[in-house]
Amino acid sequence: MVAPLYFSRVALRTGDPAISYFMQQAVESPNLISLAAGLVDAESLPGGYVAEAVRKILERPESMKAALQYGTTQGYQPLRAAALEHFCRLDQLTPAQLNLDTNHVLITTGSQQLLYLIAEAMLDTGDTVIASSPSYFVFNGLLQSVGTRTLTVPGDDHGMNTAALEELLHRMNRSERAKVRLIYAVSYFENPTGASLSLERRKHLLDLVRRYSIDHRILILEDAAYRELRYDGEELPSLKSLDPENHYVVTGMTFSKPCAPGLKTGYGLGPTELIDTLVRLKGNHDFGSTNFTQHILMEMLRQGTYHKHVEELVRVYRQKRDAMLAALEAEMKPEWGVRWRRPLGGLYIWVTLPPNIPCGAGTQFLQDALAEGVLYVPGELSSGSKSEMRLSFGVEPPSQLREGVRRLARAVAKQFVKWR
């Protein structure tokens, strides 16, 4: 008998991601239509643009050598500059107006690594993070690993309810408040609900962290991963843009969703002392994310193909969102009382079944849906209610989205037949 391995406290707190079971289902059932996966549309992936960028990089010895050699921990300087310009342009501002320069930009292995590094830099076991509910389940899993206390305030069509947040902060005593490190806000087309934080609430949120940062600063972690996938409505100013002194907001962005997840490149923008700390920590992780794909993205930004691709993508996803919304409209009978939100961007539609139809792991409804050949992500995983679910229109083509919703409707219908 071999002696057992010892694992750290962090490892012991880190369970299998809740989503694993659902991903496994999709793998094992080839005829399943997955409205669960958070992947992106495969047909529109920018193979041609990437090929063109790679050709350009590798044809000149100097750029070839720069791209295949080690990069720096903070990330390729021209890409940091271009990402910063790009981000500020979305807010119709200049970097200087936001007190930002390339030292305030960190390139990460997707935006997930930024979330990880911020948690590592700012959170000890027992510290408090505030998020809205429901909220991104991968980040919830990370917080559980770290061993923080996560408090939630409800979200609705306009994102996190900041009045409820104010009440929460107000109710806390001094020692409770001293533990609050971060407020996590997905500001655009939230995963899983599709909601965006309203302008009024954005301002209120900034006001709150300014007021309640007394002995130490409470930081807003703005997750803006879906920002560029906007299909309708006005561009909202980022939380970052409402923090022109660069004190209270660190924002995570990614090239995965608007370009190609396979290039696995994200970036963060934030206060000097935070970014410096993240760079030091990242030195321990990997001393720099993949250099080659950073050069590819830089080349795509330079050639303008990145922007062209985002435009194409917005068109593709708008159609897919509309196909799914139309299918829901067509298939879900009004008397069933199924409701859903119409997202203005992102990849997800949040569906609410009547409260007497739970749809989480182990329910009859989930079993019926799988038997019909369709999969979704139960809202429970994102601490939503027992009868909510996330549908994604990212992966499947419109015809499959329609068929998937039809299958889902058959599973709902079954519940009603049963009660008769």
Added chain:
Amino acid sequence: MVAPLYFSRVALRTGDPAISYFMQQAVESPNLISLAAGLVDAESLPGGYVAEAVRKILERPESMKAALQYGTTQGYQPLRAAALEHFCRLDQLTPAQLNLDTNHVLITTGSQQLLYLIAEAMLDTGDTVIASSPSYFVFNGLLQSVGTRTLTVPGDDHGMNTAALEELLHRMNRSERAKVRLIYAVSYFENPTGASLSLERRKHLLDLVRRYSIDHRILILEDAAYRELRYDGEELPSLKSLDPENHYVVTGMTFSKPCAPGLKTGYGLGPTELIDTLVRLKGNHDFGSTNFTQHILMEMLRQGTYHKHVEELVRVYRQKRDAMLAALEAEMKPEWGVRWRRPLGGLYIWVTLPPNIPCGAGTQFLQDALAEGVLYVPGELSSGSKSEMRLSFGVEPPSQLREGVRRLARAVAKQFVKWR
């Protein structure tokens, strides 16, 4: 006045990497010959092979989509299979003989991320790691962040002195021994000394962990990053190959050194329960390293260009090593008492000045070397002695290696003039 940011205990334990100062010197002095950088030879980077692999991947829609979509947390399955085959072939064994399959392989963001994940999975503050001295300074920095206690045993021409290790383990009382989690061993052409662990010591090391794993298992972390860069001598069996039950050794490998650091892809092989834990942790970090570069490496392995490239690289580096050794022979006068090791592989030559010439940060010798226009890594950074240094023949071409050593010799000569 804005309130101060709160940082975690880990962040507070994470200083600037000691090497930063030296990298900064290199950046600021364009005429400096850097024998310090751990980068690879730029001229031999496999631009043509990478271009060919990318063309192949992007020309077919199916492979394009697979490479630009999200990958999996554990890494691209065909690459895991190919990496496993490749690793076992170096030991002239099959995966089955080592009780390994693709579930025991994890793809990481360079081999550094494997080191990080293992530290995260296995170490709590106050736990003990044993390493040889001198030892890889980036790993030392990581352990300092984690807050472990690092014990060292001396290394020599044959790597870690396992007799000293045995004595150390023997001397410990039960509670001290209960804290020992990992023994870190760079098994081939160690950074910084260039030494490889002898076969006898490899066997002794395995014997020791088997004997001393009583209440819990003591794991060997074998860092084999330089394994494929062997210029002379016999191939030594890996520590992993001496653990056919897959219980006691986890091995880190990388495609950075033998292929291209810009592709930032490494891999680890180890016991089931460890790899499973690392995958769960990696889910929090990034849910998978860059997928695109994993596909590129897979294509290079398939086309055979990876192996061709390693052969070319071995030829290039052998020449550079010989150029540096010849320059040392020619420039360092015997009466100075400067000694160095002849490495059989890797990228480093370990040089020992007479004990009355310290060469670390703040010394006259370092200042003289910089004035002459040459930079090295002081041995101190790797907890070597005050008069040792690491010279790298990785980056500079042979002519510059010769000139760099000439400049270094002038700095040594200065010390002797002074004493006359």
